[in-house]
Amino acid sequence: MGGPLVIPVRDMLHEIIRRYNEAVYDTDRPRAMKVIDEAVAAGVTPEEVVFSVVIPGLEGMIDSISKKFTHNLAQHFMAAQIAAAVTDAMVARFAVPPASEGRVVIGNAHGDIHSLGKRIVIGCLRALMIDVVDLGVNVAPEDFVDAAVKQEAGVIAISSLMVHTARGPKGPVGVRQLLRAMDLEGRIKIVVGGAAYRFNENLYTIVEADAWAPDGISAGRVILDLLRERKP
Amino acid sequence: MTTGMERLLAAASGRTSDRIPIFVNMSDQGAPTLGLSIEEYFRSGEAVAEAQLAMREKYDYDNLWSLFYVGKEAELLGCKEILFSEYGPPNVLDFILKKPEDIHRLVIPDDIGALPEFAEQKKCLQILKRESAGRWPVCAYLTASMTMPALLMGMERWMDLALNGPFSLRDELLGKLSDFFRRQVRAIREAGADILIYANPFGSTDFVPMKFFEETSVPWMERDVTDTGVADMVYYCGMARLGEALTPVMERLKFPTYYLSPLDDIAAGKKVIGGRGLTAGVINDIELIDWTPEEVRAEVKRMLAAGMPGGKFFFGTGVMPFAIPEANIRAMVEAAKEFGAQG
Numbered sequence: 203m204g205g206p207l208v209i210p211v212r213d214m215l216h217e218i219i220r221r222y223n224e225a226v227y228d229t230d231r232p233r234a235m236k237v238i239d240e241a242v243a244a245g246v247t248p249e250e251v252v253f254s255v256v257i258p259g260l261e262g263m264i265d266s267i268s269k270k271f272t273h274n275l276a277q278h279f280m281a282a283q284i285a286a287a288v289t290d291a292m293v294a295r296f297a298v299p300p301a302s303e304g305r306v307v308i309g310n311a312h313g314d315i316h317s318l319g320k321r322i323v324i325g326c327l328r329a330l331m332i333d334v335v336d337l338g339v340n341v342a343p344e345d346f347v348d349a350a351v352k353q354e355a356g357v358i359a360i361s362s363l364m365v366h367t368a369r370g371p372k373g374p375v376g377v378r379q380l381l382r383a384m385d386l387e388g389r390i391k392i393v394v395g396g397a398a399y400r401f402n403e404n405l406y407t408i409v410e411a412d413a414w415a416p417d418g419i420s421a422g423r424v425i426l427d428l429l430r431e432r433k434p
Numbered sequence: 435m436t437t438g439m440e441r442l443l444a445a446a447s448g449r450t451s452d453r454i455p456i457f458v459n460m461s462d463q464g465a466p467t468l469g470l471s472i473e474e475y476f477r478s479g480e481a482v483a484e485a486q487l488a489m490r491e492k493y494d495y496d497n498l499w500s501l502f503y504v505g506k507e508a509e510l511l512g513c514k515e516i517l518f519s520e521y522g523p524p525n526v527l528d529f530i531l532k533k534p535e536d537i538h539r540l541v542i543p544d545d546i547g548a549l550p551e552f553a554e555q556k557k558c559l560q561i562l563k564r565e566s567a568g569r570w571p572v573c574a575y576l577t578a579s580m581t582m583p584a585l586l587m588g589m590e591r592w593m594d595l596a597l598n599g600p601f602s603l604r605d606e607l608l609g610k611l612s613d614f615f616r617r618q619v620r621a622i623r624e625a626g627a628d629i630l631i632y633a634n635p636f637g638s639t640d641f642v643p644m645k646f647f648e649e650t651s652v653p654w655m656e657r658d659v660t661d662t663g664v665a666d667m668v669y670y671c672g673m674a675r676l677g678e679a680l681t682p683v684m685e686r687l688k689f690p691t692y693y694l695s696p697l698d699d700i701a702a703g704k705k706v707i708g709g710r711g712l713t714a715g716v717i718n719d720i721e722l723i724d725w726t727p728e729e730v731r732a733e734v735k736r737m738l739a740a741g742m743p744g745g746k747f748f749f750g751t752g753v754m755p756f757a758i759p760e761a762n763i764r765a766m767v768e769a770a771k772e773f774g775a776q777g
Contacts, residue, residue: 228643228645229597231597231598231642248752272639272678273640274640274641274643275593275641275642276593276596276641276643277643311524312517313517313521313525315517315525315527315588316588316589317589317590318588318593319590321590334586364522364525365522365720365723365753365755366519366521366522366523366755366757367519367754369723369757370519370521370522393513394676397673398720400697400719401673401696401720401721402699402718402721402723402724404724405720408724428523
């Protein structure tokens with residue numbers, strides 16, 4: 203008897219993932235951060251925290267959303283915030299800086315000032331190692347395209363809570379017209395999301411987007427897939 | 435001729451009438467009805483009342499809708515900048531609560547009915563009440579204390595404060611906004627509203643987890659309505675599903691009417707509500723923009739088949755976007771009359 207209790211790394215990670223996910227689902231940010239702090243203190247590397255805890259946690263939430271398990275806006279908000287905060291803190295301590303998955307410019311459609319969904323998407327993208335340029339709210343089509351060209355972004359992500367900002371001429375349709383006129387459609391894809399699209403799953407085709415996501419967390423995977431398709 | 439009020443009272447008491455009540459909440463459509471821009475239209479309570487009366491007459495539904503736009507409530511508390519659009523509802527552009535001190539400084543006026551910012555709404559309600567002469571229920575929209583901060587500080591910052599705190603600051607704000615709700619109820623009732631829509635997306639578990647809902651949302655909802663009573667109120671979560679929240683709301687708040695989301699299962703909602711309240715089955719009016727009139731008719735038929743058995747049911751709309759073709763509004767109301775017939 204006696205001697206230090208040695209927990210195999212795999213078992214320890216399993217327990218960390220369980221406790222972290224539980225805190226995120228309970229929208230308990232302090233508890234989630236405590237789990238991560240304890241993991242790092244116990245010797246889990248920053249890389250393991252991001253790639254074995256945070257990203258699988260987000261992907262687990264995406265999976266359960268797609269299987270129609272119940273989730274809510276508050277959980278999405280907290281999951282994205284916590285994941286982004288932990289990732290930012292851990293990446294600064296990586297032995298080798300991680301490769302970026304690509305770059306996205308994001309904003310609310312012209313006339314739309316409802317930024318909550320956009321913030322969830324941004325948190326999720328940062329945790330997935332995607333560079334994000336936030337253009338804010340009430341963004342004109344020209345500003346989306348200018349920023350995407352200047353920043354060499356592969357995706358323009360446009361959020362609309364209200365149906366008139368999704369369908370209006372200064373929304374995604376306006377962005378599509380500019381991309382077409384500038385022969386940029388092969389290089390830059392349009393992803394849309396927000397409440398308006400949840401009530402008409404075909405709306406993204408009406409507004410001429412390339413893809414849509416029903417919620418901010420799922421948007422991360424949709425955008426990641428589009429960026430990876432573009433890579434040689 | 436049977437009136438909308440008679441149909442509503444019959445449905446609420448479980449009796450039949452010639453048909454179920456049909457409630458339609460068009461707002462921005464009033465501007466082209468009078469040949470005005472949306473911005474010009476919402477400046478005048480007389481214009482809003484005139485258009486609401488004209489639209490009810492034109493489509494022949496059962497209620498009168500007095501809401502200008504949701505941001506009007508923020509104007510009552512000091513918001514000065516509204517973003518107008520040619521294609522849809524105006525929105526709050528400048529949030530009045532930017533930092534914690536703004537919450538400490540927020541003062542709720544004692545008499546909302548005497549505020550200059552309430553004058554056009556008051557005029558509109560008074561005209562609707564007078565012209566209705568008891569035939570068509572005059573409906574008003576009020577935002578619950580738990581949701582009102584989204585109009586004053588933005589949804590993003592409100593979600594942050596609601597979930598992460600500081601909780602003393604959150605509760606200070608909610609206390610003030612619960613007072614605001616109660617004083618607004620008094621002003622709106624005095625001006626002539628028959629039905630008050632208690633709008634609370636934070637009262638849906640699509641927005642918040644059940645634990646937060648039960649521990650935080652429900653107590654503030656109880657405070658909102660303790661003194662006002664709920665006899666003329668409709669529980670509405672702003673297009674979010676009532677879902678799991680329905681049972682605790684019914685048990686603890688006892689609203690007489692529940693306005694489902696277009697995403698709720700109508701039959702399931704009615705089963706939970708049972709005979710304890712009136713249920714609105716709500717059409718997905720965002721799809722109304724693109725459906726054909728035949729598709730509209732089929733959807734209304736499906737909804738009413740699910741909702742009408744057992745009575746205590748009426749037909750409702752959600753946000754009625756500006757872009758819905760007139761033919762689809764007519765098809766919707768005609769189908770609701772046809773499939774909602776009870777005589």
